[in-house]
Amino acid sequence: MSTDVPPDPPADVTAGTWVVTVWADRDYHELVLARGGADDTSTPGEFPADLPPREIVLTAEETRVGRGGPDTPEIDLGGPPRDPGVSKLHAVLLALPRDRWVVIDAGSTNGTTLNYAEAPLTPDTPVALRSGDCIHVGAWTTLTVERR
Numbered sequence: 001m002s003t004d005v006p007p008d009p010p011a012d013v014t015a016g017t018w019v020v021t022v023w024a025d026r027d028y029h030e031l032v033l034a035r036g037g038a039d040d041t042s043t044p045g046e047f048p049a050d051l052p053p054r055e056i057v058l059t060a061e062e063t064r065v066g067r068g069g070p071d072t073p074e075i076d077l078g079g080p081p082r083d084p085g086v087s088k089l090h091a092v093l094l095a096l097p098r099d100r101w102v103v104i105d106a107g108s109t110n111g112t113t114l115n116y117a118e119a120p121l122t123p124d125t126p127v128a129l130r131s132g133d134c135i136h137v138g139a140w141t142t143l144t145v146e147r148r
Helices: 026-034
Strands: 018-024 054-057 062-066 091-096 100-105 112-114 134-137 141-147
Touching: 100 112
Parallel strands: none
Antiparallel strands: 018 054, 018 141, 062 091, 091 100, 112 134, 134 141
16 A cells, blocks of 8 residues: 655754854954954954844745845844944845755855854855854854754
8 A cells, every 4th residue: 555645854854943043252253363354353352242142033035144224134233233344245044945044155245154164155155054053254243053
């Protein structure tokens, strides 16, 4: 007897809620400074040590990351305090079928990196994300993506 029920998908693509935690990452900030900094980056004394993390639930198919202006992104990093290395439109998170996400650097001035890598992402090129990945933008901002 055959059934028309498809097999369960692998655990890494089952539905869940995706959450981005935005936080001031001292380790990333020190890497930026050690690598020569980014345009208009802050000095170590300006690192926002008391900035609490904030969570954003990903609900749209496209989530823009950047700093506020006339076209405010869904994840607004305009401050206060403002991370000086974040572009107006820095990166984009896109939902794909089967509960997957990618990050795309939107041609930012200072680049976007993933998981403390030295090489920035290639602009306009989707990079697959896994739960727990860290997206680094600006001088000290890290966005940790998690499926819960």
